[in-house]
Amino acid sequence: MKKTVFIPLMATGVLLGCQEANQSQAKDASAIEQKMQKPLWAGSYSGTTPCMSCASRCEDCPGMVIDLVLNQDQTYELRRESLSGHNAVEVLKGRMHFKDTQQTQLELLNVKTRNMIFVDLENQMLEIRMDQTAQPYVAQDDFLLELGKA
Template sequence: MRRSTVIPFVLISSIHMASCDQSTQSNQLLKQNDSIKNQVTPQYIGLYQGTTPCMGCFSRCDDCPGMAVDLQLNADQTYVLSRLSLSGHNQAEEIKGQFKFINTEKSLIQLNGVPTRNIILVDLVNKMLEIRIDGTGEEYENFDDFSLNLTG
């Protein structure tokens, strides 16, 4: 009699322990899924494009078509900057590197490795970037000439 009581008890205990293991695994999976959902994609990432004044000018010139600029910002704070002189006065360039936020509001970034026009205002409301004056981060008088729009 005693043996017939022990066997069902052992079976029930084993089943209960197995279900606890599955419950623990399920809880761990749910926590992992929640953690992935909580990772927010930064709003600034994307490809920005525009035509800016040539490197020597502070506004558009009548006799110069300017520069085509593409700037890809990535979530890992890396960038790819491509600049092409539409007049042919300068060599095309592509620079890859990292950027950093240089103010507490995280609205100004600095492109590391870019010698000029490396301070950028991030305008999330209008989905655009504005290239700022080197060194000061102030806007150009004709700031519309230095805007890059989010393309996608």
């Protein structure tokens, strides 16, 4: 003799709903974990600085636009564009390394000039420093890059 088994559809819907909620919570937890693992210095920074031959802004030169992306794996992409139009856009990619344990001083490898960077996590900015010495420029406010808001 055949027995008929009834499964209430409401119970099945509740079970599927719970499974979807658990998957959603797992995805949310994974996203939070990834954000927590991302270094605070990683991100896209941009600003306008004096041209390569100047140590401060001058009236005759509109300067250059700098876009710098610092990746979690300690690689970077640097894009420099002269606003005067005299030079071609320069795009440099490579590795970087920190010169201190606090990760506030970094060097962009394979960049010949303006490759020393001070990381200001409190203000979410980078400051380009003088080559070799990593000392601030006298007009250091002219060499700031701000973290992009994405």
